Amino acid sequence: MDKRQELMNHAVHFFSIKGFHQTSVQEIAKAAGISKGAFYKHFDSKEGIFVEILKQYHEDLTRDLNSADFEPGLTNREFFKKKLLLEIERTVMNKEFFLMVFKDFPANDNELMQNLLQELRMAQLVLHKYSLLEVYGDRAKPFIYDLVTVYEGIKKEYYFYLIFENRPINKELLAEFIVASLDAIVSHSEKIQPVLTGFTSTISPLEEAYNQLEEQIKQTSSQREKHLSAFLMLKEEMAKQDAKAFLVEALLDYLKQEESLATELSTLEKFI
């Protein structure tokens, strides 16, 4: 057996149980029957093997989903349900991968990884959007992003039960239940107001950072008015071509005195 593959299999196992940071290279190597030093002949770092696992999984996933062929003559709903069932079965079969992803994740160290994940999530959202529109047509359109959100939320919650609690669940029944729940919501759509309306309008990351900070000041600041004024001046100044560095710094430092704003401020600082 390929030593490289063997290392990856053991790695995903340990990562799923202990998390990335709590797993040592040594125990991965030992499980594969080689020394720690030899590990580095196969992968250049611990993060390296993690990235390789991610890549391989998504390659396998897309290949599987594209090669699956269903019997013809299915209704849109039946087709949707079959695909859901396939996804459920696949997720349960790869439960270690699922656990690994939901455990400790080396994303903060590596910005490339965060972008990759963001892309994958967005791709899934778009996929679900079109699947649901095919099943429910125009009735679902006004609140399609809410429907996608509900769909993903329900699915994820059941995955947690399936995987963490290791409960014996009838997967066929589960797929039917989820689709039936969506049916119910869509058929009540006349009584339902959408929530995620302005979803598609993409705000720039900088705009988003501003919004977050403003919200946080409004919600938690002990000196709401002062902090809001400082924020507005900061935003104005940063928009200028010849922004005064000392003023930006001074306003940032001033706002930092409010502990609850730390997260938003550090996000904002990345744009300077």
Added chain:
Amino acid sequence: MDKRQELMNHAVHFFSIKGFHQTSVQEIAKAAGISKGAFYKHFDSKEGIFVEILKQYHEDLTRDLNSADFEPGLTNREFFKKKLLLEIERTVMNKEFFLMVFKDFPANDNELMQNLLQELRMAQLVLHKYSLLEVYGDRAKPFIYDLVTVYEGIKKEYYFYLIFENRPINKELLAEFIVASLDAIVSHSEKIQPVLTGFTSTISPLEEAYNQLEEQIKQTSSQREKHLSAFLMLKEEMAKQDAKAFLVEALLDYLKQEESLATELSTLEKFI
């Protein structure tokens, strides 16, 4: 300001950004303006402060939700929706806590922590179960655990949007949307087969009786702390092989003085 509280605030901040394992005791201490050594005068370990944060949050949450007084004359559905709205607002305000929980988690190292988490999850499940039964009555009973799962899944997914993506969402609208979705599912219940049927089998009826009693004490007891202590001792004593009959009886009688616990106590007594 209380140094201990200050340390916890900084800890939750770093944990939410970097994760538990990637945050050092030193940087928490430094942020609070003390040395690493002094940290250990306040908490006995890094895990210790994490546990304290968890406990405090849960206590605050249950206290907030229980002490909130809504205008009288609300229907069960309106009451449920108001509580949900309160929870949404509370979650957004405590977004760092939410992030911390969904980052790297020190659960594997410490068995006590896993038990604590299990307890907190179970308490929430039981709470939701009874809330939903109050709103929807017998129609929800056959698939109540599925309804709870759907409810928690939808909620969680919107929390992700609210917190990670920081989208401006109308929270009032969101609460109404979630409840309306549940309405839709319940009103279609004749077409829906339950999935989580054997659910109760994992929790013993005794465990369930304990949970109900504990919840009831937390929610209604006039002498919360005393009754909780009595409850814990009772549970402990009853678990022993050579449980002292007089002590069990004494504690039961003591708790019976609180009228609101009568139902839960008589359920519990069946197991003696």
Added chain:
DNA sequence: GTCTATATTGGGATAGAC
């Protein structure tokens, strides 16, 4: 490709003075 040995760092926790 694999080994052993080693450099180096980071960080949890403790000791003992003040």
Added chain:
DNA sequence: GTCTATCCCAATATAGAC
């Protein structure tokens, strides 16, 4: 309660022999 100094271990990564 707080400090500094220290212990001690675990873990990433490398060096160099075979």
